[in-house]
Amino acid sequence: MDRxxxxxxxxxxxxxxxxxxxxGAKVxxxxxYxxxxxxxxxxxxxRGRVELLIEVGDPKRIHVADPANVSDAPGRPPHFAxxxxxxxxxxxxxxxxQYEFDRIVTLRFERPDGDTLVVAELFGDGNVAVCNAEHEILGCLETIRLSSRTVAPGARYEYPQSRFDPLDATKDQFMxxxxxxxxxxxxxxxxxLNLGGFWAEELCTRAGIEKTKSIEDADEAEYHDLFRVVDDLRETLSSGRFDPHVYYEDGDxxxxxxxxxxxREGQECEQFDSFNMALDAYFAQLEEAGEETAAHEEPERPDFEGEIEKFERIVxxxxxxxxxxEADANQERRKAELLYERYDLVDEVxxxxxxxxxxxxxxxEIEERFExxxxxxxxxxxxIEDVDGTDATVTLDLGELSVTVDTTINIEKNADQLYKEAKRIEEKREGALEAIEDTREQLEAVKQRRESWGTDDGPNVQKESDETESIDWLSRSSIPIRRDEQWYERFRWFHTSDGxxxxxxxxxDQNEELVKKYMERGDLFFHAQAHGAPVTILKATGPSEAARDVDIPEQSREEAAQFAVSYSSVWKDGHYSGDVYMAEPDQVSKTPESGEFIEKGSFVIRGERTYYNDTAVGISVGITCEPQTRVIGGPPSAIESRAVTKIDLEPGRYAQNDIAKRLYRQFGDRFEDQSFLRKVASPDQIQECCPTGGSRIVE
Known part of the structure; x- marks a missing residue:
C-alpha cells in the first residue's frame, strides 16, 4: 500500500x-520546525486564525491546517525563522x-516597506526560498549550486527549466x-505530458482507452477523447468546483x-468541503498512523556485521x-644521506x-645549458632530471633515488629539510598507531554488543545504550571533564557535517604554516575575496592517514567556504555575505610573477578556481560534552549536530571580547553545572571562536 x-x-x-x-489575511x-x-x-x-503549513521534507505538502492539528511552537527560533x-x-x-506545471508554489506578501516572495519547491530534496520583489534570495532552507541554477542567499532566484504543461496546451500541441x-x-x-503515472492511468480510465496501447496503434478519435478529459480536468481545476476525497485502504x-x-471507484473514502480540509485531515491521519506504527514496532536488530566490516576496513x-x-620516513632519510654521499656532484649542480x-x-637558459x-x-x-624555475628546484638522479633540491640554499640545509620531513612523517606514524588502537577498541566493543544482543536481555542493553546517548547535559549537576588536546587547536578549526x-x-604566520606544512594532496584550499582573509584548508584525510584523493561532499565544501568568509574582513566590515574561491593544493604557490612581490601570509593561485559567490556569513558557538568537553565554533549547520547547546552570531556592534562575555552569560543560564562551564568555556575560550570585529546574537 503506497501512501x-x-x-x-x-x-x-x-x-x-x-x-x-x-x-488579505495578515501575517x-x-x-x-x-x-x-x-x-x-x-x-x-x-475566518479568524489561519495556519498555513509548508513542508518540504518527508512528506512534501502545503495547505491550510486546522489549529488543532498544528504542533506547539518550537523553542528558540533559528536564523531562517x-x-x-x-x-x-x-x-x-x-x-x-503555481509555476507553470511544476511542483513550485510562490506566495506573495505585501508590506509598505516592500514585497516578499516565499517560494516552496515541493520536488527533489525540497526547499523554501525567501526573496524580495526583484527575486533576490534573502534566505533559503537549502543552498543549491547546480550547473543549471543556483539557490543561495544573494543570488537571483531562477525557476527550473520549463516543462510541457498539459493544462495549458492547445489540442494541436497535445496531439x-x-x-x-x-x-x-x-x-x-x-x-x-508530465502527468505522472497515477494521473496518466486515471485519465485513460476516464477516456475509456486501453492504457498499454501503443502510440502507433492509437487513432485521432482516441487522442480526441484523451484531450477531452484533460480539458475537463483543466476547467475543474481553474473553476474551483471541487469534490475533495480522502481514500482509505484497510482503514488507513x-x-x-x-x-x-x-x-478508486468503490473504495472506502470520505468527502470534504474543501481540498485544504481534505489535505489537512489526510496528513494529520498519516502522521498519527506513522506514530502508532513506530510505537508497536519491535526494536530492530542493529547492523552489527556492517559496523564490524566498517571498522575492520578502517583498521x-x-x-x-x-x-x-614508515616507508616514506625511511625514504626521506635516505635522500638526505644520498646528498652527502654524492656531495661533490650535488654541490657542482x-x-x-x-x-x-x-x-x-x-x-x-639554465635548463638548456644542462641539456x-x-x-x-x-x-x-x-x-639532472628536471628543472623547475617556479619553485627554484632541481631534481637529481642520485642512482638509488631521485632527490629534489632547493637551489637557493646549500646541501646541508637541503639535507636538514629532508630529515625534518622524515621526523614529521614519523610523528604522523605515531598518531596512526594511537588511532588504530582506538579503532580496534571500537571494533571489539561492537563485537561484544553483537554477542549481548544474542542473549535474552539484548534489546534492553541496547535501550540503555540509547538512553546514555540522549543525556540531558544541561540539567546535570556535575559533568566530567574530558579533554584531549589536538594539534590543530591552535588554529581556527571545526569539523564539517560530514566529519x-x-x-x-x-x-x-599561521597562513604560511598551514600551506607549507599541513596542506597535502587531496585537500582543498579556500580563501575569501577580501583583504586579510585567512587561509582555510579542508583536509581530505586525518593527521594519522596517508594523503590521498577523497570525494568530499558539497555540503562540507560549502561549510568550509562559509567558515572562510566569516572569519575574514567581510565580517569585520559588517557585511552579510562575500565571495570565496576554492583551489587544489598544486595551484597554490609562493612564487610570484616576475617583478611582483607577495607579502607574508599571501599566495599566488594559478589555474581555474571554483567560486562560491555571495556566501552568507554565519558562525555558531557551541559547547560539547562528549566525546570531549570543549567550546567549538564554526558554520551553524556543522555545529548543530555536535554541540549540546549553541548560540548563533551575525555581524553586529559588540566587540569580540564583549560578545564573548554575553555568550558566557547565556550559556551560564543554560547549564546547571557552572564549574564545568568555567573550565571548558570561559569568556577567553569563547572569544577564540568569535570572528574579529563586531558581532551580535541572532535571537
Missing amino acids: KRELSSIDLSALTTELQSFE DKAYL DDSLVRLRMRDFD MMLRNRISGADFAGVE QQMDESDTDIVRTLATQ PIDATPVPLSE EQQQGAIESF LTAVQHARSEDRSWD AGAERDIPAANA FLVIGGRNA
Whole structure:
C-alpha cells in the first residue's frame, strides 16, 4: 500500500485556486520546525486564525491546517525563522501561483516597506526560498549550486527549466506531443505530458482507452477523447468546483484528491468541503498512523556485521597508512644521506645554478645549458632530471633515488629539510598507531554488543545504550571533564557535517604554516575575496592517514567556504555575505610573477578556481560534552549536530571580547553545572571562536 507523501502538479493546481480565497489575511508570525516545516500563522477578517503549513521534507505538502492539528511552537527560533519574521510579520497575503506545471508554489506578501516572495519547491530534496520583489534570495532552507541554477542567499532566484504543461496546451500541441512518442499511451501521458503515472492511468480510465496501447496503434478519435478529459480536468481545476476525497485502504489513509477518482471507484473514502480540509485531515491521519506504527514496532536488530566490516576496513587502511609512513620516513632519510654521499656532484649542480642566477640567466637558459652538458656527457648534467624555475628546484638522479633540491640554499640545509620531513612523517606514524588502537577498541566493543544482543536481555542493553546517548547535559549537576588536546587547536578549526576537519590561519604566520606544512594532496584550499582573509584548508584525510584523493561532499565544501568568509574582513566590515574561491593544493604557490612581490601570509593561485559567490556569513558557538568537553565554533549547520547547546552570531556592534562575555552569560543560564562551564568555556575560550570585529546574537 503506497501512501501519498507528496503533492502532484494537479494537486497544487487545485490548491492554488483555493488559496486565492485567503488573500488579505495578515501575517502574525513565522515558525520553522526541524529545518523542513514552515508554519505561517495569519489572521483573516472572516475566518479568524489561519495556519498555513509548508513542508518540504518527508512528506512534501502545503495547505491550510486546522489549529488543532498544528504542533506547539518550537523553542528558540533559528536564523531562517527570524529572517522570515522580519520580512513578513504584519504583511498582507497578496496571492499565490503555481509555476507553470511544476511542483513550485510562490506566495506573495505585501508590506509598505516592500514585497516578499516565499517560494516552496515541493520536488527533489525540497526547499523554501525567501526573496524580495526583484527575486533576490534573502534566505533559503537549502543552498543549491547546480550547473543549471543556483539557490543561495544573494543570488537571483531562477525557476527550473520549463516543462510541457498539459493544462495549458492547445489540442494541436497535445496531439503533436502524443505523436512524438515511441511508447504506449499511459507512458506517454506520464512522461511526455508530465502527468505522472497515477494521473496518466486515471485519465485513460476516464477516456475509456486501453492504457498499454501503443502510440502507433492509437487513432485521432482516441487522442480526441484523451484531450477531452484533460480539458475537463483543466476547467475543474481553474473553476474551483471541487469534490475533495480522502481514500482509505484497510482503514488507513492512502490518498487525498481534489476530485473523485475513477481508478478508486468503490473504495472506502470520505468527502470534504474543501481540498485544504481534505489535505489537512489526510496528513494529520498519516502522521498519527506513522506514530502508532513506530510505537508497536519491535526494536530492530542493529547492523552489527556492517559496523564490524566498517571498522575492520578502517583498521586495514590505518595499518596500510602506518606502513606507508614508515616507508616514506625511511625514504626521506635516505635522500638526505644520498646528498652527502654524492656531495661533490650535488654541490657542482647547486653552484652552477646559483652562479647562473647571479648573472640573471633565465631558468630556460639554465635548463638548456644542462641539456648541452648532458650531450657532452658531463656527470653533473647527466644527473639532472628536471628543472623547475617556479619553485627554484632541481631534481637529481642520485642512482638509488631521485632527490629534489632547493637551489637557493646549500646541501646541508637541503639535507636538514629532508630529515625534518622524515621526523614529521614519523610523528604522523605515531598518531596512526594511537588511532588504530582506538579503532580496534571500537571494533571489539561492537563485537561484544553483537554477542549481548544474542542473549535474552539484548534489546534492553541496547535501550540503555540509547538512553546514555540522549543525556540531558544541561540539567546535570556535575559533568566530567574530558579533554584531549589536538594539534590543530591552535588554529581556527571545526569539523564539517560530514566529519572532515577544516583549519584556518589566525595570522600571516599561521597562513604560511598551514600551506607549507599541513596542506597535502587531496585537500582543498579556500580563501575569501577580501583583504586579510585567512587561509582555510579542508583536509581530505586525518593527521594519522596517508594523503590521498577523497570525494568530499558539497555540503562540507560549502561549510568550509562559509567558515572562510566569516572569519575574514567581510565580517569585520559588517557585511552579510562575500565571495570565496576554492583551489587544489598544486595551484597554490609562493612564487610570484616576475617583478611582483607577495607579502607574508599571501599566495599566488594559478589555474581555474571554483567560486562560491555571495556566501552568507554565519558562525555558531557551541559547547560539547562528549566525546570531549570543549567550546567549538564554526558554520551553524556543522555545529548543530555536535554541540549540546549553541548560540548563533551575525555581524553586529559588540566587540569580540564583549560578545564573548554575553555568550558566557547565556550559556551560564543554560547549564546547571557552572564549574564545568568555567573550565571548558570561559569568556577567553569563547572569544577564540568569535570572528574579529563586531558581532551580535541572532535571537
